Amino acid sequence: MSEAKAPLASSATLLKFGWALLVIGTIVGSVGGARLPKADVMLSGIGVGTVFAGAVVLFLLRRRAGVTASDQPEVLATMRALPDELESLAKRAPALPLIDIASRIGQLDRSHFRVIAEGAPRMLSVLGVARYADVFGTYASGERCIARAWSAASDHHRSETLAGLEAGAARIRDAVARLDAA
Amino acid sequence: MSELERSISSRPYREVTVATMVLGIVSGIVLTASMTYAGLVIGFVVPASAIAAILGWGLLRGIMGRGSIVENNINQTVASAINNTSAGVIFTFPALFLMDNVEFNSVAIALAAIAGAFLGTLFIIPLRKQMIELERLRFPQGIAVAEVLRSSGAGLRKSMLLIVSTLIALGIGLTISFLVEFEVWDNDKLVLGDKLGLPAYVPVTLAVSLLSLGAGYITGRPGLVVLVGGVLANWVIGPLVVELGWVSPPEGLSGDKANAALAGMLAGDVNRPLGIGFLIGGALAGVALAAPMMRAAFASLRSPRGGTGGAGEEMSIKWMYYGMIGAIVLLGVSAYIEDPDIGIVRLLGTAVVGTLWMWLAGVIVAQCAGMTGWSPVSGMALLAVAVVLLMTQGAIAISVLIGAAVCVAISQGSDMMSDLKTGHLVGSRPAAQQITQVAVSWIGPGVAVVIVYLIWTTVGFGPANPSVPAPQAVTLQNVIAAVQGGDVPVDKYAVGGLVSAGLTLAVGGGVGVLVGLSMYLPIFYILPYGIGCVLAMITDRTLGRSWTVDTGIPIAAGLLVGDSLAGVAFSIYKLVVNL
Numbered sequence: 108m109s110e111a112k113a114p115l116a117s118s119a120t121l122l123k124f125g126w127a128l129l130v131i132g133t134i135v136g137s138v139g140g141a142r143l144p145k146a147d148v149m150l151s152g153i154g155v156g157t158v159f160a161g162a163v164v165l166f167l168l169r170r171r172a173g174v175t176a177s178d179q180p181e182v183l184a185t186m187r188a189l190p191d192e193l194e195s196l197a198k199r200a201p202a203l204p205l206i207d208i209a210s211r212i213g214q215l216d217r218s219h220f221r222v223i224a225e226g227a228p229r230m231l232s233v234l235g236v237a238r239y240a241d242v243f244g245t246y247a248s249g250e251r252c253i254a255r256a257w258s259a260a261s262d263h264h265r266s267e268t269l270a271g272l273e274a275g276a277a278r279i280r281d282a283v284a285r286l287d288a289a
Numbered sequence: 290m291s292e293l294e295r296s297i298s299s300r301p302y303r304e305v306t307v308a309t310m311v312l313g314i315v316s317g318i319v320l321t322a323s324m325t326y327a328g329l330v331i332g333f334v335v336p337a338s339a340i341a342a343i344l345g346w347g348l349l350r351g352i353m354g355r356g357s358i359v360e361n362n363i364n365q366t367v368a369s370a371i372n373n374t375s376a377g378v379i380f381t382f383p384a385l386f387l388m389d390n391v392e393f394n395s396v397a398i399a400l401a402a403i404a405g406a407f408l409g410t411l412f413i414i415p416l417r418k419q420m421i422e423l424e425r426l427r428f429p430q431g432i433a434v435a436e437v438l439r440s441s442g443a444g445l446r447k448s449m450l451l452i453v454s455t456l457i458a459l460g461i462g463l464t465i466s467f468l469v470e471f472e473v474w475d476n477d478k479l480v481l482g483d484k485l486g487l488p489a490y491v492p493v494t495l496a497v498s499l500l501s502l503g504a505g506y507i508t509g510r511p512g513l514v515v516l517v518g519g520v521l522a523n524w525v526i527g528p529l530v531v532e533l534g535w536v537s538p539p540e541g542l543s544g545d546k547a548n549a550a551l552a553g554m555l556a557g558d559v560n561r562p563l564g565i566g567f568l569i570g571g572a573l574a575g576v577a578l579a580a581p582m583m584r585a586a587f588a589s590l591r592s593p594r595g596g597t598g599g600a601g602e603e604m605s606i607k608w609m610y611y612g613m614i615g616a617i618v619l620l621g622v623s624a625y626i627e628d629p630d631i632g633i634v635r636l637l638g639t640a641v642v643g644t645l646w647m648w649l650a651g652v653i654v655a656q657c658a659g660m661t662g663w664s665p666v667s668g669m670a671l672l673a674v675a676v677v678l679l680m681t682q683g684a685i686a687i688s689v690l691i692g693a694a695v696c697v698a699i700s701q702g703s704d705m706m707s708d709l710k711t712g713h714l715v716g717s718r719p720a721a722q723q724i725t726q727v728a729v730s731w732i733g734p735g736v737a738v739v740i741v742y743l744i745w746t747t748v749g750f751g752p753a754n755p756s757v758p759a760p761q762a763v764t765l766q767n768v769i770a771a772v773q774g775g776d777v778p779v780d781k782y783a784v785g786g787l788v789s790a791g792l793t794l795a796v797g798g799g800v801g802v803l804v805g806l807s808m809y810l811p812i813f814y815i816l817p818y819g820i821g822c823v824l825a826m827i828t829d830r831t832l833g834r835s836w837t838v839d840t841g842i843p844i845a846a847g848l849l850v851g852d853s854l855a856g857v858a859f860s861i862y863k864l865v866v867n868l
Contacts, residue, residue: 129795133788133804137526140566140784141559142535151784158791165795205294217835227425240423240585247422247713248602255716258358259302261441263294267302271716 118168125164132157169232182226186246187283189219193253193276200269208268209260212253220250238289242282249278303360305721308353309345313367314729316344320372320857321733325740327860328379329750329759338430338708339850340857341368342437350441358438359717363725365434366708370726373704374406374733377697380667381674381689382741383762384769387751393686395738397626398693402734404619405647405694409701410726411612412651414604416702417709417719418586419579426659429507431710433846438715447843454847455854458499462855465497470859478813490551491528496813500856503849504662505821507842509829512661514800516819518807522564527555556811562778564809565668566785571801572653573786574793604723616644620694627686635681642680643691646673650695651702656799657806658703659710661818662849665809666703667761670696671768678772685769692765697734701726821845 136154139147192215200208223246231239256271303309320337345364349356382402385393420426440448468474482493505512530536536554538547576583587606621640624631631639650669658664674692681687705726712722744750750757771777785808789801807815825845828837 125795129792133792134521134525136784136788137522137563137808138529138533140563140781140788141526141530141555142533143537143554143558146780146784147535151780151787155784155787155791158788158795162791162795217838221834221838224425236581237585240582244418244422244585251713251716253716254714255359258439258716261439262302262357263291263297264302264357265294265298267298 118171121164121168125161125168128157128161128164132159132161182223182230183286185219185222185226186279186286189215189223190276190280190283192219193272193279197269197272197276200272205260205263205265205268208272209257212257212260215253216257220253224250234286234289238285242286242289245278245285246282249275249282251275252278303355303357304718305363305725306360308349309356309360309364310367310725310729312345312348313341313364313725314371314732316341316364317368317371317729318732318736320368321375321736322740323857323860323864324372324375325379325737326744326757326864327856328375328761329383329741329744329757330860330863337372337853337857338365338369338434338704338711339437339853341365341372342434343850343854344368346437346441358441358715359712359721361438362708362712362715362717363721365438365711366705366722367725367729369704369708370410370701370730371733371736373700374402374697374730375737376666376700377405377670377693377695378402378734378737378741379759380670380696380761381693381765382738383745383750383759384765385686385689386741386745387759387762387766388685388769391685393689394627395742397623397686398690399734399738400623400626401620401690401694402697402738403731404616404623405697406701406730406734407619407727408612408616408644408647408694409651409698410705410723410730411609412648412698413655413702413705413709414606414609414723415583415586416652416655416706418603419582420655420659420706421710421713423582423586424579424659426656426710427508427511428659428707428710429504429662429849430658431707432507432714432842433503433849434707434711435714436843436846437850438711447839450840450843451847451850454844455851456847458503458848458851459854459858460851461497461499462852463858466855466859488551489545489548490531490555492523492552492812493816494813495816498814498817498852499848500852501814501817502821502824503845503847503852505818506825506845507849508661508818508822509825509837510822512803512818512822513826514803515661515807515815516822518804519810519812519815519819521804522560522808523555523812527559530559531555558778559781560808561668562781563785564805564807565665565672566782567789567801567805567808568653568657568665568668568785569649569672569782569805570786570789571793571799571803571805572649572656574790574801575656575799576649576652578793578797602718602720604720608727613644616647616694617641620644620691623690623694624687627690628684631681631684631687638680639677639687639691642677643673643694646676646691647695647698650699653802654699654703655706656802658707660799660803661806663806663810663814663818664700664703665806666696666700667764668809669699671765674765675768675772675777678769679777683773688769689765701730 132154136151139150139154196211227243252271252275256268256275259267259271342361342365345361349361382398385391436451440451465477469477477497479495482491485493487493531551536551538550542550617640620643621636624636624639654664654666670692673695674688677688677691708722709719712719748754748757750759789805793801825837828841
């Protein structure tokens with residue numbers, strides 16, 4: 108138990124130390140730079156050096172900590188569930204009043220899209236830049252199609268609503284497939 | 290299926306139509322004229338996208354009985370594309386009129402501004418994917434406009450929240466403007482420092498800016514860095530350097546006058562150059578960190594199916610390359626018209642440096658607008674003028690010409706990004722917005738140049754006419770004088786840049802740019818913005834995220850829109866009474 112806690116405690120201390128270096132370095136560097144008519148080279152240099160030392164500490168800490176997909180369970184589960192919800196809505200949509208379609212998209216926005224939107228940037232460290240761009244670039248284009256479906260439903264335009272729903276569901280399904288492949 | 294639904298669905302979904310283009314162009318020209326005048330009077334312009342969106346609802350749907358949400362989005366994109374260039378012209382061009390010994394060619398300036406308008410739109414093609422889809426920056430202005438556009442389908446409660454808060458902000462904004470205009474109030478700020486017994490160089494002043502409050506609320510927790518940076522710059526670093534005796538008041542001043550002089554020196558000679566350094570260093574480090582994401586965005590745009598967005602939905606990346614070449618040629622031609630003796634090396638150097646600076650400054654400003662809703666346009670333009678002035682060994686007209694192009698480009702780019710965020714939220718096709726923006730972006734600079742010329746030849750502006758003081762032009766005139774006198778604060782740019790680069794590399798996410806913005810902007814705008822951020826955090830925690838999104842953000846969007854509307858209404862009033 109104590110062995111397991113020790114690295115965590117040292118990580119927390121190091122994290123505080125790294126942040127302290129950044130804050131102190133920023134203040135010292137800025138105070139040095141603020142002197143008129145010319146900046147104080149010594150103080151500015153110490154400040155800049157301290158900030159970069161803080162950057163190195165935080166970089167090493169991040170490398171040691173690592174992040175895995177299992178650290179973001181809510182985003183992953185919500186994203187995987189979304190295509191089924193959208194496909195089910197797209198299937199029922201031709202028979203539904205447009206106001207109900209818009210309302211259902213609104214519910215999905217609150218229950219799914221917002222959770223993914225707020226968690227997406229954290230997935231960057233899980234997937235790496237190239238895969239993140241591949242997955243979330245595709246996801247975002249699907250999200251835009253669903254937004255278009257909502258707008259078209261509000262404007263009483265059925266064919267555009269159905270097209271937006273189908274395209275959005277397909278693109279988000281594609282994004283989930285890319286996520287699972289990654 | 291109802292009769293209405295059958296009739297609407299039988300036609301293609303309205304997006305880019307003649308009606309929306311005409312409406313966008315007409316309202317854009319009217320707004321440009323009033324904003325150009327307002328900018329010469331008050332020194333800044335207010336965002337016009339929301340106003341155009343409201344006009345769009347009234348005219349497209351209210352009077353013409355048609356108009357879709359995405360069609361109105363095109364209307365506001367067109368109107369703001371034309372209007373936003375006015376900032377670029379009024380921050381730079383009028384300075385040339387104020388300098389007696391400088392000869393210049395207005396056509397060359399207009400050409401350079403048009404080059405900037407095209408390039409500003411084309412440069413951000415890959416940034417849309419990077420900043421909106423991948424980094425998911427908030428763009429508070431874009432969210433506010435989307436709230437306006439979606440109000441027709443968002444349900445009665447949300448629409449009422451938006452309308453009521455817009456009207457309240459409009460009323461408050463107009464009341465304050467007229468109280469100041471008729472000298473019932475001496476200014477539109479709450480000066481609390483006096484009451485707390487603090488000297489003027491520890492500023493505790495709040496602008497009554499519902500626009501800043503709303504933008505802060507929409508940004509929420511991520512915007513807190515701006516508040517922290519502002520507090521650090523104004524309440525820690527400033528007083529500390531005064532106590533150290535590193536900033537001293539001019540000789541002969543004492544007491545309150547000395548403190549007021551110190552406040553001015555800290556804001557203008559310390560915080561502003563340090564802030565600009567932070568902005569540049571943070572942006573460069575941010576570009577280095579975001580390089581893999583930018584590469585991914587480029588690769589996606591180059592892919593055979595037009596990127597992950599689907600074929601034809603995104604403007605092709607090749608237009609950005611054509612835009613770069615076109616901008617270099619146009620800038621070169623305008624520099625040649627301005628000074629036929631410039632020589633090929635200096636001509637090419639000026640055009641290439643101007644183009645590169647447009648790109649870098651465009652990234653900085655887009656990032657700032659995405660994270661906070663503010664755009665440090667004038668600072669980037671001042672720096673561009675200073676760099677070209679040094680490069681051309683004092684060719685003032687060419688430097689201002691490049692400054693105008695840069696300023697127009699970054700205003701245009703930041704506006705386009707905000708409009709694209711709105712488009713993402715309402716489901717517009719990015720290519721439709723990008724193409725319409727390119728098609729009309731040349732109109733604004735022409736209108737703004739003509740209006741500046743008309744005002745100069747009729748009533749005049751600058752120190753000779755206190756009712757049209759042209760504060761930004763006077764600032765640029767002072768910067769030019771400082772550069773000519775060898776007084777460029779390179780040391781402050783360098784220190785700010787290095788600290789900011791270290792911060793950004795450590796934390797990522799544009800932290801250096803945010804801290805830079807908080808040093809660059811006056812504290813009276815930062816405080817209401819910070820209060821907005823804190824309020825969003827409080828409602829998140831106490832009432833839940835859903836309340837913040839469904840109730841708080843429509844109210845905040847209304848405050849932002851209403852305050853902008855008040856700004857436009859007041860500038861139209863000023864234009865009319867001075868005719």
